[in-house]
Amino acid sequence: VVTYETVRCWCDKFGEAFAHRVKAARRKPGSTWHLDEMFVTLRGEPFLLWRAVDEHDAELDILLQKRGDKDAAKRFFKRVMRSNPVSRKIVTDQLRSNPAAKAEIPKLANVKHVFVKAAARLNNRAENSHQPTRERERRMRGFRDLKRTQKFLSCFGPIRQHFALKRHLLRASLYRKQLAVQFVAWREFAEHAQNPSTSF
Template sequence: MKKRKSLYHGHRFRAAIISLAVRWYFRFQLSLRDIEELLFERGVVVSYETIRRWCDKFGAGFAHRVKAARRKPGRTWRVVTDQLRSYPAAKADIPELANVKHVFVKAAARVNNRAENSHQPTRERERRMRGFRDPKRTQAFLSSFGLIRQHFALKRHLLRASRYRKQLSSRFAAWREFTGIAQNPSTVS
């Protein structure tokens, strides 16, 4: 049986450093040069262009592994509507909607605020990057950014500190598994 090469085969830096740089880029609002500076502070001399290449090469793969490890959606689905008059006609035309639980909400001002706030991290990141210039690179970035960011985004305000730390530790362990890092790198040097 042929032994598979490491995901990081041919790279000069250790897997822990590459994984850390990719995670910082997609999880926090840091520029490539900020990450270069943070790594330099830890004794790792690497250019921001190398970090960009790592994010391009490994970001989508890491995001795919995060998505594959997510829980699958349940069997019950529901549709939330605002009692629009054309809705019964659409319901009659689409047979799949017959088995779906329908929840009606009263239309009020700023009902869509929750949906708009869900895009807030993306808008903040876009502002930090001074806009997205190339649609292809935008799509590549956003497909990885959302999944990796969501993997570490816990509802901290709903958890006690001990539970939060425990869940965050399990997320870091899963991240090390996704990225192919065996042990917990306590220090990166």
């Protein structure tokens, strides 16, 4: 019998270390960034959750912000660049703050920028990557605190993707085999997180 509060404390204590190990072990990020925003309500107030994924659907980073203006977009671009190599192409919706922010960042000046029209947004990988967050939001009966939500979702994305194999593309036997490999890797991540001296 484990309470929800106990699980929350475990997430606070180990989640960040687990997510860090998962990110370090996965393959090198792709050269295309897909960026999108979604609205999240925290205690009745709307916030924008900015998300970037690569062409392999791997989540690069997220950032929860109050606004969706140029400064907010610029802040998110810089955050993604801190932990990922500069992309060769950026795909976004038609939010005007994105090109305005990109133009003020020298490293992104020559990066190709592709705009996805509203009618074609289902093709945007970042748009589809919001679905697990929506599901988690419903199960948790909404998010409440800005900092706690940012911390939780930053860990939730990489960890969920570690186990989220493309089951519809795999035979049952191959799916079970690959899932077993993921669990072996997870046990190693957990061991390293509990014994920091062996992490590097």
